[in-house]
Amino acid sequence: MKVKKYIPDQSGLANSVGVTLDRFIKKKQDDFTFASGELSQLLRDIALAAKIVNRETNRAGLSRISGSFGHTNIQGEDQQKLDVIANIRFMRALSKGGEVCAIISEEDDEVVEFKNKSGKYVVAIDPLDGSSNIDVNVSIGTIFSIYRRVTPIGSQIRTEDIMQAGNTQVASGYIIYGSSTMLVYTTGRGVNGFTYEPSLGEFFLSHPDMKAPQNGEIYSINEGIYNQFDEGLKSYLQLCKSRKLCARYIGSLVADFHRNLLKGGIYIYPATSSLPNGKLRLLYEANALAFIAEQAGAVASNGTNRILDVMPTSLHQRTPLIIGSKKMVDEVLAINNKFSDQIL
Numbered sequence: 001m002k003v004k005k006y007i008p009d010q011s012g013l014a015n016s017v018g019v020t021l022d023r024f025i026k027k028k029q030d031d032f033t034f035a036s037g038e039l040s041q042l043l044r045d046i047a048l049a050a051k052i053v054n055r056e057t058n059r060a061g062l063s064r065i066s067g068s069f070g071h072t073n074i075q076g077e078d079q080q081k082l083d084v085i086a087n088i089r090f091m092r093a094l095s096k097g098g099e100v101c102a103i104i105s106e107e108d109d110e111v112v113e114f115k116n117k118s119g120k121y122v123v124a125i126d127p128l129d130g131s132s133n134i135d136v137n138v139s140i141g142t143i144f145s146i147y148r149r150v151t152p153i154g155s156q157i158r159t160e161d162i163m164q165a166g167n168t169q170v171a172s173g174y175i176i177y178g179s180s181t182m183l184v185y186t187t188g189r190g191v192n193g194f195t196y197e198p199s200l201g202e203f204f205l206s207h208p209d210m211k212a213p214q215n216g217e218i219y220s221i222n223e224g225i226y227n228q229f230d231e232g233l234k235s236y237l238q239l240c241k242s243r244k245l246c247a248r249y250i251g252s253l254v255a256d257f258h259r260n261l262l263k264g265g266i267y268i269y270p271a272t273s274s275l276p277n278g279k280l281r282l283l284y285e286a287n288a289l290a291f292i293a294e295q296a297g298a299v300a301s302n303g304t305n306r307i308l309d310v311m312p313t314s315l316h317q318r319t320p321l322i323i324g325s326k327k328m329v330d331e332v333l334a335i336n337n338k339f340s341d342q343i344l
């Protein structure tokens with residue numbers, strides 16, 4: 001029987017569609033000698049839920065999905081229907097997957113413990129980020145952090161499984177539901193971005209080995225609360241204006257972060273008189289993006305410490321966040337120090 005060797009097509013008639021997320025995860029898993037495939041499966045479960053939430057966000061304008069859910073979450077925020085739908089979708093996918101033993105979610109007051117005690121991972125999640133932009137067709141997202149539980153598998157979940165510093169994350173990432181839908185994640189070996197191809201129902205590698213520019217021309221901050229900023233921050237913003245830097249603020253953390261990661265820039269949500277610890281949440285917003293930022297060569301600080309070194313003390317604790325291109329964050333921190341020295 002005659003056999004011929006497969007020679008990849010050179011005609012260019014059928015362009016390669018690229019590397020699927022599934023294949024990429026599999027290949028990366030092989031890099032880990034002792035990988036058991038559970039983290040890979042967990043990432044796939046997140047991608048599956050992301051596809052479903054993507055479908056829902058595309059229909060966000062339709063009455064069944066848009067508007068308030070008529071319930072307030074523990075942060076006192078009016079939950080949007082899509083906040084709740086996204087929370088249900090990710091919870092369901094992760095409970096079915098079997099790799100997760102507990103979830104910390106922005107939309108749940110307490111830790112949610114899954115029946116399957118065999119799961120060795122703890123996930124912290126902001127199911128829908130940028131809720132104020134849902135009904136106005138502006139990019140929104142999902143943010144997730146993954147930790148390994150520290151107590152024996154199968155035992156009762158304990159505080160030490162939940163209250164872990166960001167520097168112990170085994171993986172983190174976000175999904176941005178924008179003009180295209182992307183999933184960006186790290187397992188501590190660089191950052192890769194995948195674009196969703198709805199007609200094939202697959203995420204494809206579109207942004208391999210993402211690196212943040214060391215400097216940038218964009219600053220992202222809600223200047224509507226300018227009067228509540230401290231003198232150090234006010235003087236940094238004056239500097240940005242004198243340099244004619246570009247002010248860009250979408251009001252969806254994921255979208256502002258993603259743009260600045262690609263183009264170079266800084267996002268700041270400081271401590272203010274009305275929010276003395278800032279607005280954003282350490283466990284399911286700041287830690288995940290800080291891990292991505294650092295893996296891409298950028299920086300994330302709370303103004304005093306590296307975000308990833310902050311030891312959490314409560315589930316929904318807030319933190320000031322200064323995140324973005326290294327030179328820009330370093331400059332803000334230097335100005336802050338100068339001002340705090342003057343005060344002393």
Ligand SMILES: O=P(O)(O)OC[C@H]1O[C@](O)(COP(=O)(O)O)[C@@H](O)[C@@H]1O
Pocket residue numbers: 077106126128129130131132222251252253254279
């Ligand atoms: O409207 P403000 O005060 O500028 O806050 C906007 C920030 O709040 C958030 O919407 C908070 O996240 P959630 O939408 O997940 O609650 C961020 O996405 C965004 O950067």
Ligand SMILES: [Mg+2]
Pocket residue numbers: 126128129130253285
């Ligand atoms: Mg959020």
Ligand SMILES: [Mg+2]
Pocket residue numbers: 083106126127128129130131
């Ligand atoms: Mg949210």
